[in-house]
Structures are given as structure tokens and as C-alpha cells.
Amino acid sequence: MAAETNQSDFAYKFEAPILEVEKRIKHLSERATSRHEDLSAEIEKLERERDRLLEEVFSNLSPYQRVRLARHPMRPQPMDYVRMIFTDFIELRGDRRFGDDRAIVTGLARLDEHEVMVVAQHKGRETREKVAANFGMPRPEGYRKALHKMKLAEKFGFPVVCLIDTPGAAPSLEAEERGQAMAIAENLFTMAGLRVPIVIVITGEGCSGGALGVGVGDRFAMQENAYYSVISPEGCAAILWKDGERAAEAAGAMKLTAADLIEAGIIDAVIPEPIGGAHRDPQRAARELERYLSDVLDELRPVPVGGLLEERYRRYRELGVYRTLPSTEDVESPSV
């Protein structure tokens, strides 16, 4: 993944033809301006070509291409959306136990008339920031910070908005020493009973317990090109075929796209992205996200807490697919 970092002009292979045409459009426009030539016909032709290519490439993305868009170095990150959507954001740091994890940013903010607690997973963009944020892999103190701020939200009656974008919880000696598993478990447990509305949106990568650790709530949506799965496609391929290169197949098998997950009844909504992905028009992507958040916050605000918690319980209670064996197929159980 080293080749995909720190490039403001980064493009995947499947994006390249589009960017090529855009470069030509830009070039012609500049020439038209500087030399006062009328190139509008040619430019329009190229624009049509670009739109055709966009349609061709992006109406038919494979699951793994979506995973790659979810990881696009130029894709807006949760904190970019916080800046674009919310006002008066005031960051609140620290888990009051061990430290302040930069892979999860928490704080108070406003959206319309709503005062909310924002819990935003954070990858960072420049190298130093990425290292500080551990490339978006939270440590136990990140989950504990989120929990501390969610309890603050509960005390003051603020709804919680969790924006998810992580390749997974940190796998490290220190994370294990400080109870990574226990920190995540504690969050699942507490979020199940938190007495304020919780809205979850996956904006990029929603990978495994690392995503779920701040991902239990009353409304659950994904951006169109986000993914959600129990393990990364590379990790899945490494286990299934001992070959991480077969990640594309694994991505297909795990049904990890927003369209798959809404069909499975796991998420409630798919938030549209501009064609080509959120990075091609971050403002527009932000407007769509804002509309979703604003709608569900309006919707959840009047719900009494008893009903809210009952519905939240039902939501998770019903998830799972199993069957009852017919008696003939029943494998004989050895007696105890």
C-alpha cells in the first residue's frame, strides 16, 4: 500500500482514462483563455467523453474496486466531513485512563439545531499525522476515549454521531497489554444501553471489530463506496487461499458493499456519492451525508428513551441467519 500514500494526484488504474481526458480538458481550457481561442466545441466533446467514461467505469464497479475507493488516498475522511458539515466543533481529548488516541477524534458540534457528540475515526493525510493516528487503527485508549465521551453525551442528552473509517483495531503488543479486546467489548456492551440516540455512518473502511467498537446504534448507514466486513479482503484471502493477492475474490465472497449490506438488512441506508467517488466532489458527498444525518437526528429526537433502547435491542437481536435441523438430518449427539 506504500504506493498509495501521500499523492495528491493519486489515481487507480481504473480511474486513469478519466483523469487523462480531464487533463486534456484542462489543457484546452487554459489554451482557450490564454490565447483567446474558441475551443468550446472540442471541450464539450471531451466532456461528453469524460461523462461516458465515468458512467462506464463507475456504474459497474467490482466489490474490490469499491474497497479501493473506500481506501482512496484522496477520499474525504471523517474529520473532513466534520469540518464541512458541522459548526462550532470543539475537540475533547483523552480517555482519562491512559492517553489520547489520535485514531479516534471526539468532540461536541452542531448540526442545524442539534448539539451532538461526534466520534470520528481518523487516518490522517500527511505522513506525520498518519503515524500519529496509527494509520486509522485505534488502540484501546481510543475506544475508551470514545466511551468516555459517549457517557458525557448521555449525561447531557446529546445524540452521538459515529463516523467510521478504519482498516481495523491496532494489532500490537501494547494494544494487547492494555486490553484491546476488552475495550471493544465494553463499548459494545455500553453502547447497547446508552440512553441517547446513536447514528453510525461508515464513510470509508469498516473493518472488523475495529469498526464495530464505535459502531453500535439506532441508525446505520454506509456511503455508497464504503465497505463493511469482518476481516479485510487481503486477510480473508490469506486465510482462504494462503494468498493475499486474491483479495478481489475474497471481497466478492464476503458481500461487503453497501448494496450487499442493505440487502442483508444490516444497514438502513446507502448515502449516495458523486459519480467517480466522494473524492471527486467532496462538497457534494458532504451535502448528501449532511442530509442523511440531519434527517435521522430529526427523526430520533422525539423518540422516548425507552422506545429507543427497545428498538435498538430488536435491531441487533434479529441479526443472524440460522435454521432448525430436520430430525433426519440431525447428527446424533453423544450423551454427556
Next chain:
Amino acid sequence: MLRPRRKKKDVPGGLFVKCDGCGEMVYRRNVQERLQICPECNYHFRIGARERVRLHTDEGSFDERDADMAACDPLHFVAAKAYADQIKSYMQRTGLNEAAIYGTCRIEDRPAVFAAMDFRFAGGSMGSVVGEKITRAAELALAEGLPLVTTAASGGARMQESAYSLMQMAKTCAALKRLSDAGGAYISIMTHPTTGGVTASWASMGDVIIAEPGALIGFAGRRVIEQTINQELPADFQTAEFLLEHGFLDIIVERGQIKQTLARLIGYLS
């Protein structure tokens, strides 16, 4: 995400068995007589869910619920092998319908709800059935006012059920939250190995958490950590003793003492 290493740790049929703790060839009958514990080094060999019932609950008291619940293949998951076929083969090989069983029982005459995992079934991975059974066990404990006891043995999530598997973590914790809010008691026993999504959900939410000596307990696998971080890991990394020292366990209890310990704890907690 560990997968079962067949025939390696599950006590095989020969006269002697190689101990993973000390590497010695030990007389198989001596291991069996000692509850599948190595007479040389106290290594606790892995045992199945039925053996857990036999060792930790009163004889004949276990009344299994939902024994006929089995996995589906919601994603139609096909890799090297089809998930549906794997499930069938695990059923045949283990005589179990899934990686967990649960029911009511008595522990030194005290009634309880007991759930046990079995690592031999798909590496004790948690899919919809394991999640549902643990959830029902918690709901049963709540409805009947009984303490809940679980034994975990898991390589983590059931990859072939992807997001459904992930959702079992949230579902089980939600049920345990309700049990806890109602004042119900939950004792979690972590056995070798307890990793991934099971450690990061219900197994860690016990009011009291017990582990067997030497059990591997953690979130990320040792190899994943070594590869990702390129870090040297201490020899006792992710052992029960390591967790006890770092404050994430209440007690380490020898296999033979677990039942008695459960009974004493239930005496306090209910």
C-alpha cells in the same frame, strides 16, 4: 482468526501424546486421568463442549436447549471449499451441530444456565448460531433469574458469515447488558484459545472472568502482530498469566477446581 489444527492438540488415539506445553511424549492415559492435563507440565489440553458440561456441571443435570440449531450459508460463500460443505463435514467429524451448546444445569446443586464452545467445530468461530445461542442463554438466565456461566474457546469470527458474524458481537453484548442491568450474574471462563471477536465481545463481559492456566487469550493473532508491527513478542504474550498480570482476569483456576470455584462464586453472586 485461528483455525483448528487437526489432530495436533485434540488428544489423539495413540498410546502416547505429544504435549504442546513441554514437548514431551506423555502417556495418554495419564493425561486422560488428569482431566486432559499434562502430568509433566500442567499443560491443559483442549477439551470439547460436552467434556466442559461433564466437568463443570452436576452429572445428568444439563438440559440442552436448541440442540438442533444449525448454520445457514447466507452469503453462499464459496472459496476453496463451499461453506455449506464445511459445515456438514464439521458436524460429521465432531458429532456437534455447531461450535456452541447451551442449556440449564446444576453446579454443586445450584441451578444455572451453562453455555460451552467447542474449538473442534470450525475453530470455535462465532457465526450466527454461536451468537444466537449465547444470546438465548443470556435471555434465559434473565427470564429464569439464573446465573449464566460460559466457557469460551474460539479462533474468532466466522469469516464465511462476514457481517452477520460481526453482528453477533453486538447482539451478545446487548443481551448481556440487559442481564447485567437486571442484576443477573455472569461468570465467563476463557479457555485455550479465546481470541478475536469472542474475546472482543461476550467472553470479556463477565462479572467475574476466570481462565485456565496457560490459555491463549487475546484480540489479534500473534502472527498478525508480528507481521504488521515487526515486533518481538514476549514468550508469555497473550497467556492467561499475562492477562492476569495486566488486570484483565479475576482468577486463573485449574481445570479440576473450576466447578467448585463456580459454585462458590454463584453462592456470592446470586
